[in-house]
Amino acid sequence: MTPAIQQVKKNKIPFGLHEYDHDPGILAYGQEAAQKLGIAPGHLFKTLVVLTNNRGLAVGVVPVSGKLDLKAIAKALGAKKAAMADKHQAERSTGYITGGMSPLGQKKQLPTIIDASALDLDRVFVSAGRRGLQISIFPKDLASLTQALFYGISKQ
Template sequence: MAAKVTPAVNAAKAAGLSFRLLEYDYDPSADAIGLHAAAALGLDPAVVYKTLIAEIDGKRLVCAVIPAAARLDLKALAARAGGKRADLADPAAAERSSGFLVGGISPLGQRRPLPTFLDDAAAALPEIVVNGGRRGLQIALAPGDLARATRATVCPITAG
């Protein structure tokens, strides 16, 4: 496995967060990266969260962190972000903004920190797992710590 030092790991350390690193063999052909990570790590998919970059009103990017098995509610995200419309960002734009490759985008340590929205389902969990800043690396931490470190708004943003 590659080195465990990423901007996301460095950001977690700098914020004084208590966290664990988890590694798995990334499969670029997997349809659902978060679900693949959960299976590879032997974790309940409900605790593994994916990081999505979305564009609000075609103008600005935001970061959404939702359970791996869930679908992002674009209308709810747009409303929470103060916009009318949200779409998933172009992968190249997401990579440029975050500094991470798709499949390795973390809510922590982004090149340009984006307004972050964490699905409120996380609040009921003692620990969640998010991408660690490279494909095959995950960070397990308390959802409240993630919210504080990213200044996330905790709100319902998944489609029921």
């Protein structure tokens, strides 16, 4: 059981678990998960860690069908600039490995922004804390558990 699953269970949040066989040769983790689980890429969200000029590390949660807009997430966080965080720094801070990084159950909960497109969906899928495992959850429950804000941070 991952910290992400423990967090939703502890808070009695309804969720679903979706497991698939991860191919270690594939690095497009989100695309692989969407394909193997038969989920539209706009419904499966990736967890990306950014470094801002004034707030340190933060998390952007965006659909795998899009890309993180660094200017938009900087604005949402009240920062002038944001850049992708170093992989090792992100893994140390969240407690998860790349490809299994969840916005839930992080070692230290980072400020989190969820792309506003999630509000148009009944449920979103995010990593459950390891490669090959996704969790489906109501967008507002995800925001509540991560103390996240919704903001348009994705671009095509």
